[in-house]
Amino acid sequence: MKVSIIAFTDNGMEIAYKLSNSLSESNDVDFTRCGKGALSTWTEEHFSTNDALIFIGAIGIALRAIAPYIKTKTKDPAVVVVDELGQFSIPILSGHIGGANELALQIAEDLGSIPVITTATDINNVFAVDTWAKSQGLNILNPECIKLVSSKLLKGESVHVKSDYPIQGNLPKNVYLNDLEDSNAGYDVIITHKDLENERKNDTLLLVPQIITVGIGCRKDISFEAIESSILNILESENYHILAINALASIDKKANEKGILEFAKKYDLPFNTYSAEELNSLEGEFTKSEFVKSVVEVDNVCERSAIMESNGKLIRRKDTCDGAGVTVALAINDPNISWGK
């Protein structure tokens, strides 16, 4: 986690120094002393690039500094305030998804301060679906529905979860799994890599595991547009959500293929490539092409690289994308989800 600390006084700097030592065991930490007029600049620079900001000082100062940059629960960094005597450690933004509650608890332990946790699910010891989703690597599609789930649990009502995958461990209190009729109706939470955005009810929380890997083959100097429309068309035809993609893969000869690199950047996905030798080492049934083999010495690029990257199984074999000069295959992994954090 990239953590930046800012302090305003000598006392504050002592705390910043102590925290920097303890937190840097498992984080990338820097700390700074705020000069005259420098707070807004520092905040603007660090808010969008950091995972967490720690202000050693008054909550009001921190709040006024971050207010202009606040966007959304799923993107904003964790913000924790520690008073300059180190008496309190207070998560003020992104308590759950951003991890501010956890960070504040760790700081409180390091400094011997009181953690001031105010999120209702935590203080009532109730299952916090957003913290849980984050810990399980599930993308939250509609964060505005988190509060509907939390509200039911806080009132002692039942919450019904539908999952397309097994979930290990004991169910949290008042949470039920796949217990309704076999459709999506009536569920409060649905966990799936399918794209349900158009058919869902407005108050169903949708969680998407990143479990699909896209294998790509293509002509040299293929355009970004050809890559993008090919991949999106296939996802749409299978009704898979774009946020279910976890990586792109190809053969090493494509490592600098601009259209793929641009796609990877736009959708914030890793792009890994493998040598012909590695791809050939895979055993199994692949859609063979003598032409491809004559060019890159592998009988199939997209299927093999998808499997090589994911270590999963093919759910869509090679598609030539209507002759766009691109081939795409999709592989899937079983997600590893459990009720424990």
Next chain:
Amino acid sequence: MKVSIIAFTDNGMEIAYKLSNSLSESNDVDFTRCGKGALSTWTEEHFSTNDALIFIGAIGIALRAIAPYIKTKTKDPAVVVVDELGQFSIPILSGHIGGANELALQIAEDLGSIPVITTATDINNVFAVDTWAKSQGLNILNPECIKLVSSKLLKGESVHVKSDYPIQGNLPKNVYLNDLEDSNAGYDVIITHKDLENERKNDTLLLVPQIITVGIGCRKDISFEAIESSILNILESENYHILAINALASIDKKANEKGILEFAKKYDLPFNTYSAEELNSLEGEFTKSEFVKSVVEVDNVCERSAIMESNGKLIRRKDTCDGAGVTVALAINDPNISWGK
């Protein structure tokens, strides 16, 4: 103080109800339960019109709700968050000037919760110049300088205050009064009704007591522009700050004079009027006019009404404002300032 409370859950509503009872002894209190999507509307409506907002819930929810409306330390309402178990009472905005720290302490006492005060001067038991200025009715002209004063005191350095008025009580630790050479140089804080905005150093905190009363006489249907330029010109010629004005006064025949009412509204000043009988009852030397007496049965309107309103002494006698149809006089009161709150 106008206080509005919002809660999100059953637990929260119980706390809101309890708080509403205890706080309404000395405040105007209302409370509400937040419906779906109603938080931003509620916040927008209450932020600008209330002295204090209390959120019973998570800090993050309160912070995201108020962020778009935050303006400045001297205007924003106090905002206090109480978690929904009532464990903590946390001032998050306007701790000093807005009174959030004091409110949070009161709430903590009412609920038996822990007050989470994070402003450095409070937790270090150091003189807080902004809280003090507020308690003494002093307008803070340049709130960005508050932190320079607090910072010196937190470091154990001396702070030099120049005041044009006597200040009762014992000096706070490390605070010195009128101890430098007889100019404004070197002072960290200057308390005066003089307009020093152009000659001050950038890092001198300027505090202005509201002690000047403007008495006004005028022709019927006088324009707002004539009223405004007359008053501002006289203030400028005396080098008095507009924020030192505490009220406008005239004879009752002018109670509905539009130009004066518009001026009162623009500068947020009370406008009070007195009968001819009341004005005549004043003893003392006034600039007499037979013409005025023939019209309104008082020999002078502006001087008499200024004294009637302020019960102070004249510091600028009747000025005819270059024949603009307006007469203006200024009266002044001694401010009652003490170091104790």
